[in-house]
Amino acid sequence: MTSTQPTSDKRGTTLINHWQSGVPVTHGPILTPFVFFLLGVSALGLGLAALRFFSPLGPFSGMNDAYAWGIWKTFNVMTLTALGSGPLALGIAAWVFNRQNLHVVMRTALVSGFLFYATGLVALGFDIGRPWNFYSAILPWRWNSESAMLEISICMPLYCFVFLSFEILPLFLERLYYTGNDKARAFLRHFSPMIRKAYPFLIIGAYVIPLMHQSSLGGLLLLAGTKINPIWQSPAMPLLYLIAAGLCGFAFTIFLLLIVCLRYGRALDADVLNELANLLSGVCVAFLAVRLVDLTMRGELHTAFALNGMSLIFLFESALILTPAVALRFRRVRETPRSLLNMAALACVGGTAYRFIPTSIAYMPPHSTRYFPSAPELFIAAGWIAVGMVGFILAINYFAVLPGEASTWDHTFRPFGWPHKAAGAAYAPSVILERGA
Amino acid sequence: MLQCGISRRSFLVFCTSLMVAAPYGLAITDKKTPEEVAAGLDKVLRPPIIWLHFQDCTGCTESMLQTSAPGFADLILNVISLEYHETLMAGSGLQARQALDEAVKRYAGKFILVVEGSIPTKDHGIYMKIAGRPAMDVLADVGGKAAAIIAIGSCASWGGIPSADPDPTGAVGVADLMPDKSIINIPGCPPNPYTMLGVVLQYAADGTFPETDEQRRPKFAFDRDIHEHCPKRAHFDAGNFVKQYGDEGHREGWCLYEMGCKGPDTHAGCSTRHFNEIPDVWPIGIGAPCIGCTEKAVAFKVPMFQVVQLHTIAAPPTAFAPISTTYSTISPLATGLVGIAVGAAAGAGYIASRKFSRAEDDESVPGSVVPDNKSKPESSDSDRPQL
Numbered sequence: 083m084t085s086t087q088p089t090s091d092k093r094g095t096t097l098i099n100h101w102q103s104g105v106p107v108t109h110g111p112i113l114t115p116f117v118f119f120l121l122g123v124s125a126l127g128l129g130l131a132a133l134r135f136f137s138p139l140g141p142f143s144g145m146n147d148a149y150a151w152g153i154w155k156t157f158n159v160m161t162l163t164a165l166g167s168g169p170l171a172l173g174i175a176a177w178v179f180n181r182q183n184l185h186v187v188m189r190t191a192l193v194s195g196f197l198f199y200a201t202g203l204v205a206l207g208f209d210i211g212r213p214w215n216f217y218s219a220i221l222p223w224r225w226n227s228e229s230a231m232l233e234i235s236i237c238m239p240l241y242c243f244v245f246l247s248f249e250i251l252p253l254f255l256e257r258l259y260y261t262g263n264d265k266a267r268a269f270l271r272h273f274s275p276m277i278r279k280a281y282p283f284l285i286i287g288a289y290v291i292p293l294m295h296q297s298s299l300g301g302l303l304l305l306a307g308t309k310i311n312p313i314w315q316s317p318a319m320p321l322l323y324l325i326a327a328g329l330c331g332f333a334f335t336i337f338l339l340l341i342v343c344l345r346y347g348r349a350l351d352a353d354v355l356n357e358l359a360n361l362l363s364g365v366c367v368a369f370l371a372v373r374l375v376d377l378t379m380r381g382e383l384h385t386a387f388a389l390n391g392m393s394l395i396f397l398f399e400s401a402l403i404l405t406p407a408v409a410l411r412f413r414r415v416r417e418t419p420r421s422l423l424n425m426a427a428l429a430c431v432g433g434t435a436y437r438f439i440p441t442s443i444a445y446m447p448p449h450s451t452r453y454f455p456s457a458p459e460l461f462i463a464a465g466w467i468a469v470g471m472v473g474f475i476l477a478i479n480y481f482a483v484l485p486g487e488a489s490t491w492d493h494t495f496r497p498f499g500w501p502h503k504a505a506g507a508a509y510a511p512s513v514i515l516e517r518g519a
Numbered sequence: 520m521l522q523c524g525i526s527r528r529s530f531l532v533f534c535t536s537l538m539v540a541a542p543y544g545l546a547i548t549d550k551k552t553p554e555e556v557a558a559g560l561d562k563v564l565r566p567p568i569i570w571l572h573f574q575d576c577t578g579c580t581e582s583m584l585q586t587s588a589p590g591f592a593d594l595i596l597n598v599i600s601l602e603y604h605e606t607l608m609a610g611s612g613l614q615a616r617q618a619l620d621e622a623v624k625r626y627a628g629k630f631i632l633v634v635e636g637s638i639p640t641k642d643h644g645i646y647m648k649i650a651g652r653p654a655m656d657v658l659a660d661v662g663g664k665a666a667a668i669i670a671i672g673s674c675a676s677w678g679g680i681p682s683a684d685p686d687p688t689g690a691v692g693v694a695d696l697m698p699d700k701s702i703i704n705i706p707g708c709p710p711n712p713y714t715m716l717g718v719v720l721q722y723a724a725d726g727t728f729p730e731t732d733e734q735r736r737p738k739f740a741f742d743r744d745i746h747e748h749c750p751k752r753a754h755f756d757a758g759n760f761v762k763q764y765g766d767e768g769h770r771e772g773w774c775l776y777e778m779g780c781k782g783p784d785t786h787a788g789c790s791t792r793h794f795n796e797i798p799d800v801w802p803i804g805i806g807a808p809c810i811g812c813t814e815k816a817v818a819f820k821v822p823m824f825q826v827v828q829l830h831t832i833a834a835p836p837t838a839f840a841p842i843s844t845t846y847s848t849i850s851p852l853a854t855g856l857v858g859i860a861v862g863a864a865a866g867a868g869y870i871a872s873r874k875f876s877r878a879e880d881d882e883s884v885p886g887s888v889v890p891d892n893k894s895k896p897e898s899s900d901s902d903r904p905q906l
Contacts (some may be wrong), residue, residue: 109810144849144853340871340875341871344871344874345877419873419875420872420873420876423875424870424872425872427872429867431830452849454850454853454854455853455857456850456853457850457852457853457856459852459853460856460857461856461862
């Protein structure tokens, strides 16, 4: 990366992280019927979530003494943060393995990852039996250092609300720069070189910390011991959870990019998608290899292929990951958008299935009871997802998130609040946006 | 030893009673041989004790009389030499006065003074007199010559009940009048007799006093708070609180925190050493909240039923969601919703996938390297922000 001084004359560069790129959506209405539908779902979910504080968890949710982890934990946190690991997966590939062209789609991954983490963590607050003690998590002298949950409960908010937030801070500053008044602009001109200098060092945390908590999620399930079916219960679970996070991260980023670019008529860089698909297939292969070695070494292969209920679930889940692993090896599949979308979707479902199954379907405590989320529980879970989707739609409309062609970079941010007065003509694209480092 | 007036028999009896008393905080348990014990015993033999009553209710003495290991008679006849105790002595009037004067004269600088009750200071201490002399003067006279002072009960420690608002007599504790003296406070109303026994027997054994905290209370009995070892702690953690005396929770033995129990603020061993050697004989054990009688700032200062602020642990809320053990059922509505959601997601995925293949004829689809802005639906200019 080269250091470019953002001056008032070089309008074309992004403010801080010029190696990324983004162009906001400037056409079409924001509040489409689909957004209204999502707002309705989230309003219903949030209303029910507020109601949860006035009702005990027992009657309100489907949880009971044997199944203390409902879908808010198992789906919104343990499963959806895998989909939200796009920043982790792409960032590791881009920063550590120097795949520099991946920086172009980094912002899409960052925003989606942040929303998955944030909504999951807020949902967790409603799942906690004694939410009034939640604030103790920020008081280190109240930490229980013996608890396996501690690592996750400290690490996840730290990642989401400190490091990931810092990584997406340029989005907000850019918007402020191009829509704010002269004073704000002068301040940012002075301030952003400092952020740019600190940026590579501070985001180290954004790539170290998720490695910790994504594997700790698998570590938590190790503690469940024999309650989890032997096909899934394994000492390799922390590693597999981490690989599954990378798998879902790549797959969901491809999926999301294809969907939003279809929706907003954006052209995508085929090379970037090709590279992502390549990486995805590699991660899928790695995941299946670890899975196979693990099953073999534990001597559970016969259980996995016994063709009973659990075995069929395992085979289905593995097939969902094996298909993209094989198909994406072919250049023709990688370069056909439709098949790429299908394969990415399969990998998403397969990866999330691996994350979800040991927490609920293969989780069988020795009590004659069962768990199925109740309707309010489902509405709340869906409500948080809808909040995240609305957040994403607003983000791509108001901030420079989606990748775009350099020639389309014109800083035409949608105004919010009051119609502001900006010298529009002065910001005509004059300098081509840099790509990569 | 014979020269000191101790027969072999009395020495053995003494040793035996000390061994019995050993679990109560004695420092002789690590001494292996009789010679070592004898060497320790050489320092102090049957320490003389003078016990003074001031503004008290004699509850502390009553509490002491209930001990059985060693029994009180054994204690005063074999272990210590009780020179003066107004409740227990046979003499009265001039006889008693002479006994006190003689004992103070004979053991000056050697005896232990035990004070029970607070000392009035208002109006030159005229509110309490012994043989015509104010309590303040008696304490200054006797206490000045004592080797050490043990203040038993909350009254002698820092004023206790007599010092409660409006405090008509200006009652204070011993340490307030003689701050430089070697003083052990054993607060409580009444204190557990074994705390007193532990202090006295340790002194009898090797002439030392136990380690004390900043309020001069022996640490072996006062270093933990009631809440830490309260038998009802599980109810506290589970949120089971008595709301009213005699309600269902009270009869079930739930936590008395919301009835104003001062357990979380009170340092004392009551929750582990019950009174009269009968299990559960202590305030919380019989269903009454702790009033914090061993704390200077709590008992007789804070209203008895006021809920205390918690400092070391998070305060529970006033209302808990009830704990339910009903097992969930699978509702058709929920399964239907999941089915609809999964179906909708799959359908939407299929439609999106089909759109791709339809759009493949265009140049505008994602994946094509050349962007073609003409083919995508151009929105009107009014959608653009007004720049």
